[in-house]
Amino acid sequence: MDYVPSFDIGRQLPHSNCERYHQDETEMNLERVPNEEKLSLCRKYYLGGFAFLPFLWLVNVVWFFREAFVKPTYNEQLQIKTYVKRSALGLLLWVAVLTTWITIFQHMRAQWGEVSDYLSFTIPLGVE
Amino acid sequence: MGPGFAKWIITVAFCWFIQIASGNSVEQKIYVELNNTVPCVRLLNATHQMGCQSSISGNTGVLHLLETDSDLDIILNNGLHAPYMVLMDASFFNSAVMMRMKNSTRVAGVAVVIPNSSPVQGFSPHNKCPNQYTGVYSDTYGPRLADCNGTVWNPLGNGLSFEDFKFPIFSMNDDNQTAVIRKCISEHNMGVNGSAPAYPLCALQLFSHMHAVTSTATCMRRNDIQNNYSLNPETVCDPLGDFNVWAPLHPINTTAKGHKANESVVVAATRMDGRTFFWDVATGAEGTVAGIVALLAASQALKTTAEQAPPPRNILFTFFQGETFDYIGSSKMVYDMDNNNFVIDMENVHSVLEIGQVGLRRGSELWMHTDPVSRRNNISVNQEVGNILKGMTSAGAELGLSLAEPTATQALPPSSFQRFLLSRAVPGVVLADHQSAFNNKYYESVYDNADYLNVSYPPDLTLEEQLEYVTDIARALTNVSTLVARSLYLQAGGEESQLENISADSKIVTQLLYGFLIQSNNSYFRSLTNPEDKLLLEARAPQYYVGVPISANTIKPSTRIVQYLLANYLGNSTGLNQSKCQDPSGLPEESKELYSYLWVRGANGSEAAPFCVRSTVRRTLAISPAFELKQYDSRTYSTWTESRWKLIRARIFLVASHDLEMLTLGVGIAVLLLSLLVTYFLSTKAELLFAPAQESTGSAY
Numbered sequence: 001m002d003y004v005p006s007f008d009i010g011r012q013l014p015h016s017n018c019e020r021y022h023q024d025e026t027e028m029n030l031e032r033v034p035n036e037e038k039l040s041l042c043r044k045y046y047l048g049g050f051a052f053l054p055f056l057w058l059v060n061v062v063w064f065f066r067e068a069f070v071k072p073t074y075n076e077q078l079q080i081k082t083y084v085k086r087s088a089l090g091l092l093l094w095v096a097v098l099t100t101w102i103t104i105f106q107h108m109r110a111q112w113g114e115v116s117d118y119l120s121f122t123i124p125l126g127v128e
Numbered sequence: 129m130g131p132g133f134a135k136w137i138i139t140v141a142f143c144w145f146i147q148i149a150s151g152n153s154v155e156q157k158i159y160v161e162l163n164n165t166v167p168c169v170r171l172l173n174a175t176h177q178m179g180c181q182s183s184i185s186g187n188t189g190v191l192h193l194l195e196t197d198s199d200l201d202i203i204l205n206n207g208l209h210a211p212y213m214v215l216m217d218a219s220f221f222n223s224a225v226m227m228r229m230k231n232s233t234r235v236a237g238v239a240v241v242i243p244n245s246s247p248v249q250g251f252s253p254h255n256k257c258p259n260q261y262t263g264v265y266s267d268t269y270g271p272r273l274a275d276c277n278g279t280v281w282n283p284l285g286n287g288l289s290f291e292d293f294k295f296p297i298f299s300m301n302d303d304n305q306t307a308v309i310r311k312c313i314s315e316h317n318m319g320v321n322g323s324a325p326a327y328p329l330c331a332l333q334l335f336s337h338m339h340a341v342t343s344t345a346t347c348m349r350r351n352d353i354q355n356n357y358s359l360n361p362e363t364v365c366d367p368l369g370d371f372n373v374w375a376p377l378h379p380i381n382t383t384a385k386g387h388k389a390n391e392s393v394v395v396a397a398t399r400m401d402g403r404t405f406f407w408d409v410a411t412g413a414e415g416t417v418a419g420i421v422a423l424l425a426a427s428q429a430l431k432t433t434a435e436q437a438p439p440p441r442n443i444l445f446t447f448f449q450g451e452t453f454d455y456i457g458s459s460k461m462v463y464d465m466d467n468n469n470f471v472i473d474m475e476n477v478h479s480v481l482e483i484g485q486v487g488l489r490r491g492s493e494l495w496m497h498t499d500p501v502s503r504r505n506n507i508s509v510n511q512e513v514g515n516i517l518k519g520m521t522s523a524g525a526e527l528g529l530s531l532a533e534p535t536a537t538q539a540l541p542p543s544s545f546q547r548f549l550l551s552r553a554v555p556g557v558v559l560a561d562h563q564s565a566f567n568n569k570y571y572e573s574v575y576d577n578a579d580y581l582n583v584s585y586p587p588d589l590t591l592e593e594q595l596e597y598v599t600d601i602a603r604a605l606t607n608v609s610t611l612v613a614r615s616l617y618l619q620a621g622g623e624e625s626q627l628e629n630i631s632a633d634s635k636i637v638t639q640l641l642y643g644f645l646i647q648s649n650n651s652y653f654r655s656l657t658n659p660e661d662k663l664l665l666e667a668r669a670p671q672y673y674v675g676v677p678i679s680a681n682t683i684k685p686s687t688r689i690v691q692y693l694l695a696n697y698l699g700n701s702t703g704l705n706q707s708k709c710q711d712p713s714g715l716p717e718e719s720k721e722l723y724s725y726l727w728v729r730g731a732n733g734s735e736a737a738p739f740c741v742r743s744t745v746r747r748t749l750a751i752s753p754a755f756e757l758k759q760y761d762s763r764t765y766s767t768w769t770e771s772r773w774k775l776i777r778a779r780i781f782l783v784a785s786h787d788l789e790m791l792t793l794g795v796g797i798a799v800l801l802l803s804l805l806v807t808y809f810l811s812t813k814a815e816l817l818f819a820p821a822q823e824s825t826g827s828a829y
Binding site (some may be wrong): 113114117118121122123125126127128 | 181184337338339340341342346349350353354358362364
């Protein structure tokens, strides 16, 4: 349902501000967050990823990539850059380990017989 | 959200209901469902899987008739429309052709058309040495007789039932439905003037995706894991099994299990099951029904004399279920006897007389098979066997049957008696119509039916007249039943003077043959079974495949029919009414420990005269001990299981060429991309294209 303000703000603000106003309601915008908060957010995601949550590292890399490498330098950017780099490293490690394990398991599941049956959550029907 | 939206929803729902209600859906215009088909399913044992498997979304292939060798060449080598679905004439359903197809990637599935006439040269999909590894002969017991070294019992066996096919195989009779398929093939799949046929072509799709794989050990392990650890357990296979039916001539206390003092029992055994290549089809005329009928008629013949001049030993009439699949029923009973879980134990067993295949006698010959190893090693066994043989030969001579022993060093044929011998050396004889190899050309196949035993009637008889008409085979089996009854009486220590009173009734035998081979819903069976059991008797012959128990309370119709018949033949009628019949616990003369009570409809087929039969008939579970002991890779017990499945279905439809399908897909994707492009273009240039009629200032939206 369209939000129609009681006063005619749509005719007074320029088009880009209107867009940003709507964007604020749906996602967190790093533009308006002070730098210290950005650093603490990045650190939280970095530390959280150590709890066997590589997806947090993925979010960290994607979200703070522009902040770390594209934006002009500011105080906290160096730390943010290290966090992003380390998150990317951890992420790559996880991807490598998971890909290797998944490939091996998918190939050897039939051969391993009993072991793979005990490891599987869902055993496919009618397949060796 | 408003009244317009609600109206739209109602309109859509209304149209949808109309669509469902009328049968005029698009699906019916494309597919023709084939309903009268029988699939081949996957069976597993301790080490292997066998049977057929389809992919989960069905196997589809262009139909091709297989009637000549050039057709076979087209299918396997030359044809342009591989993979093919083969509509096979049953004469090609043999080992050579099927093994070639098994190894080919160009066959998507097979539909076998079973004709009314059987192949003259014989056909048996079973193996040459039935129950090779679970019999008594092994490296330690009669090694020269093990693995059919001495005699090949089923020389026509091609082992097709034990092969693992990766495509579905269905069977259909040569009826109207098959005519539809042939019409479809002749209209679309025949090329003009020897050239390849053009698309669209007639295709067949078969669904028979089986869930279990590898072996019983694997599938039972997966069952256990699923049942213990999963939120939504999915059972993949079930052990084969059903119930054994047995009845002692004199009552035995059934609540006290284990050895019974002063009880010496002669076990009269036969098997109650059969199989074919296809699922749940087993007509088993010579292999199964002949033995059932002979033993039932013998029990009826013995009853009166046993009451007037009871023999010193008891006689236990036993019908074993599941013998085709490594002796499920008999191994379970012997296991129970050895573990004090049965009403008697092996020490109570005096001897065994088993009825093998007795329907295809050559002239008046019958053969008495014995076990040479136990006779050689054990003098008392040899003596007792000698007595049994003497009694049987003299009883046979009076009936005009010439009984003889096969070669002294010949092994026992595959029989339940072998499982008794595995436990302890008891004397026993297996009665059969074959000297060495089976006379049965169609052992465990679809052709072992009423026609093979010549159960045929003159054409102008009504159903009731057919029921009473005594065929030649009925007369022959009556002789065999009388022989069995008299031999049992002698074996149980009865007087020879009483023998002339024991004779089987040929009218009963012919009615039994009609009921077991032609149609179980007839007035004779109706009068002897429970009137409230509507699903018991059908308008066709019962099937003798052992199958899996669907729930704890379902029993195969054939097992229940045998139970009711045995109860009527060996039991007496009582005056109890229906409610007392179901629970006679309070009554002084009735004992649930000694007897079982069944409510039957009564003679004249009318509802007006039902009564309660008191008899000694019992039913015990027949599931292999391997499943009780959880030894799923056992070599000594049967480990047969049947896979589960979700959908079994067959349908034909027309398929277009692969190129046309790809072209349609490509055009569709192109249209999609084009429309996306046009929409994007329209939305970005919206102000240019849809310029407002006038610029108004100061007005809200």
